[in-house]
Amino acid sequence: MTAALWLSRYRCKIAIVDSGEYRNRWTQASHGYLGADPDTPTGLRERALRDLDRYGTASVVDTQAVDARGAAGGFAVTLDRGDELRARRLVLATGVRDVFPDVPRFFDHYGSRIFHCPSCDGYEAKDQPVVAFGWSAEVAGFARGLLQWASSVTVVTDGRRFEGDERHRSALAEAGVGVLTDEVVELCGDPGELCAVRLRHGGVVPCTYAFFSIAHEPRNDLAAALGCALTDEGCVAVDDDGCTSVAGVYAAGDLTPGLQYVQVAAAKGALAGTNCALSLRGDDGG
Numbered sequence: 472m473t474a475a476l477w478l479s480r481y482r483c484k485i486a487i488v489d490s491g492e493y494r495n496r497w498t499q500a501s502h503g504y505l506g507a508d509p510d511t512p513t514g515l516r517e518r519a520l521r522d523l524d525r526y527g528t529a530s531v532v533d534t535q536a537v538d539a540r541g542a543a544g545g546f547a548v549t550l551d552r553g554d555e556l557r558a559r560r561l562v563l564a565t566g567v568r569d570v571f572p573d574v575p576r577f578f579d580h581y582g583s584r585i586f587h588c589p590s591c592d593g594y595e596a597k598d599q600p601v602v603a604f605g606w607s608a609e610v611a612g613f614a615r616g617l618l619q620w621a622s623s624v625t626v627v628t629d630g631r632r633f634e635g636d637e638r639h640r641s642a643l644a645e646a647g648v649g650v651l652t653d654e655v656v657e658l659c660g661d662p663g664e665l666c667a668v669r670l671r672h673g674g675v676v677p678c679t680y681a682f683f684s685i686a687h688e689p690r691n692d693l694a695a696a697l698g699c700a701l702t703d704e705g706c707v708a709v710d711d712d713g714c715t716s717v718a719g720v721y722a723a724g725d726l727t728p729g730l731q732y733v734q735v736a737a738a739k740g741a742l743a744g745t746n747c748a749l750s751l752r753g754d755d756g757g
């Protein structure tokens with residue numbers, strides 16, 4: 472929407488194709504956006520739509536784009552509902568899809584007491600007992616990092632083997648972080664009031680917040696269909712102006728490499744939108 476805002480200021484006509492699955496739609500408070508800390512994701516979105524409305528050049532198309540390809544004079548985007556949009560330029564901002572732990576009642580607490588990003592939500596867990604769900608070697612650094620805020624951290628692998636080696640184990644032990652490989656049978660507490668994690672073999676780990684470190688997958692289908700170069704992690708590679716490797720295609724937000732914050736996504740959108748608009752100068756119909 473920030474790309475659309477800057478394109479609007481350059482008097483371009485824009486269609487925002489959006490399937491509405493914002494990554495942070497589960498959370499009640501989005502933190503760290505200057506001038507709006509905290510705000511709800513819907514609050515931010517509603518204000519953004521009002522800003523766009525003032526220009527009257529952007530329309531929101533509430534559907535999924537299922538394909539995109541080069542076409543005469545630009546690009547053709549196929550929509551889930553069956554029709555096709557034509558555009559001279561594309562800005563891709565399709566974000567990432569998070570992989571969630573498969574634990575009972577996860578969504579009773581996700582976005583209120585369970586999060587994936589310590590930078591975004593660790594502050595709210597200050598001086599609280601915290602569980603870190605995960606089993607990869609990276610969980611060692613993730614769990615130790617949480618001690619910046621938490622009073623205690625316990626790693627719970629939910630029945631999987633912890634993949635860290637002796638070095639990771641001793642780093643965790645040194646920091647006082649326990650590793651429990653038992654399966655999770657229950658997240659205790661009313662929705663939004665997590666108080667403990669109950670394990671298959673009888674253990675109960677008290678915690679008021681939990682964080683998880685599993686994976687997030689860039690939603691790069693459209694970028695791949697267009698032939699955009701991807702990084703090893705599957706993000707869309709962009710230069711400093713937000714240009715992808717395909718002329719006329721720009722990308723912004725979590726889909727591109729780097730820090731995943733709303734403010735960073737918005738800043739990348741401003742770059743992509745502005746450079747996209749500038750690229751239309753002298754182009755017929757620009």
Ligand SMILES: Cc1cc2nc3c(=O)[nH]c(=O)nc-3n(C[C@H](O)[C@H](O)[C@H](O)COP(=O)(O)OP(=O)(O)OC[C@H]3O[C@@H](n4cnc5c(N)ncnc54)[C@H](O)[C@@H]3O)c2cc1C
Nearest residue numbers: 490491492494495501502536565566591724725731732733
């Ligand atoms: C639980 C949680 C809490 C967070 N808390 C914070 C926080 O406190 N502070 C902070 O700065 N950041 C936070 N983040 C991170 C923040 O949400 C992201 O960095 C930011 O939303 C990225 O914006 P984006 O526009 O790139 O992606 P998104 O906001 O995910 O938007 C991508 C959009 O593209 C749409 N889309 C995808 N594919 C298609 C398609 N084929 N056709 C049509 N539409 C499509 C999706 O439906 C979605 O609407 C949090 C994330 C989560 C998951």
